[in-house]
Amino acid sequence: MSHEHPTKTMCEVLEVSRSGYYQWQSARASARALKTKAIRAKIARVHEDSRGTYGSPRVTVALHKQGEAVGRNRVARLMKEAGLHGRQTRRYRVRTTDSAHNEPIAPNLLPKASVPTKPDEVWVTDITYVETGEGWLYLAGVLDLYSRRLIGWAM
Secondary structure (H helix, E strand, O other), X not given: OOOOOOHHHHHHHHOOOHHHHHHHHHOXXXXXXXXXXXXXXXXXXXXXXXXXXXXXXXXXXXXXXOOOOOOHHHHHHHHHHHOOOOOOOOOOOOOOOOOOOOOOOOOOOHHHOOOOOOOOOXXXXXXXXXXXXXXXXXXXXXXXXXXXXXXXXXO
């Protein structure tokens, strides 16, 4: 602003001495200010690593695990100043089968089948899904009902 208004005028309006202004301008950052700057960077890193889901309580716990002695209120204040806030992730709801249709449904033949007396008479299958780091993995398996052994599977 000094290129728009003379420093002398600004100091008179703000009721500060010019020597005090120049001393403030040339002063180095305090130890607490430097520490706060470092904590801000760590908070941003922890928040980013959580994909924006961590709020101040969990960020504080993460910082404590990193050996940083900082209180939750300070973390909350610094997060607010930086515009960071925890976001709850939506619960993932798996949609596998659309059972609301008019198509014919295959009958369950298993109750009508006789108890198997040797291998390879009755097979049953099922499909399930497992959440992995890369997404959902679908797993199908075929089981021999006589031996209760897994005959085959596919992912």
